[in-house]
Amino acid sequence: METPLFKLNGRIWIEIDDDKVLGHGRVELLERIHASGSIRQAALQMKMSYKQAWDLVNHMNDGFKQPLVISKRGGKGGGVALLTPFGQEIISQFKDLQQKFFHFLEENSKK
Template identity: 50%
Template sequence: MIFQLQEKAMTDTANIRIRGRIWLTAAGKNMLGRGRVELLEKIGATGSISQAARAMKMSYKAAWDAVDAMGNAFNSPLVNTSTGGKGGGGARLTPQALALIAAYRQLEQRHQDFLGQLEQEFSVALVTGEGTIQ
């Protein structure tokens, strides 16, 4: 496709951004993405699915369903819960959840680095008029 940019756009490529997000999927279903990782992090920080759900402005049921779906998808519980009572209940992340969060955050950083590289190459291609990204 051949296209021409307006003169201002040719000199203003610093404002061009490439955006993207990562989701892990299996059998066409979303298993893990930024929101679910954030939910796990909030559960770890608060020790409570309910408090994490409130912090994310979602219902307890939606949070519990997400935790359950992730555990099923990875064939391993990601959150250990204890029932309420005199001392109250609680939720703790499993070692698998902590490893999953760390791996996802590394993947996300590599993805952002890649997008930054693409932005630079795209900007150069626009400025030079070559239209080719290395």
Template identity: 65%
Template sequence: MANPQFNLNGRIWLEVNGEKVLGHGRVELLERIHASGSIRQAALQMKMSYKQAWDLIHHINSHFEEPIVISQRGGKGGGKATVTDEGLKLIQEFHKMQGRLAEFLKQNSGIIDFH
């Protein structure tokens, strides 16, 4: 049997006191809220309930000094949600970290030898 080539793989997430606060899926939710202006629309696009999306946003907001998403209750035209400037910076920083991780994984894959 030929020697297998091992590759590294991984994902980034941010934790506070061992509790996951932000990862790939939550960043996607923030990006979809930013694009649509709606938690409901973002939830539908991600095939999750509004309650689940709202709970995730509440959880994210509760772990930062400034809100990441601000929402306004619906009325005749429906509600509105805005990703704050702080939230947009958070998204950008997350993508930078993800890029650095991808580069690390690329540079270090294939160098593992278990012989």
């Protein structure tokens, strides 16, 4: 009998004190905030509620003990949200780790 082919698969989560603070979806949220300058716009683009996006941002900011996103309440024209340099670095490090992880999965799947 032939040995079945298999492919490894998985996702990366960054945990701090056993609490998930960063993963693929949260990185996407951060990138969309960076591109739009708005938590609300990022939430709309990802088809999630503003409250959910706001809660995720607060959770990440609290988890890293240093803000990834800073926001300013708006008046008539609305507020603004900016990715901090630390937030940009976290995204970059996550993507590097993710590429290494995908390479590991590819190299270790039976062909």
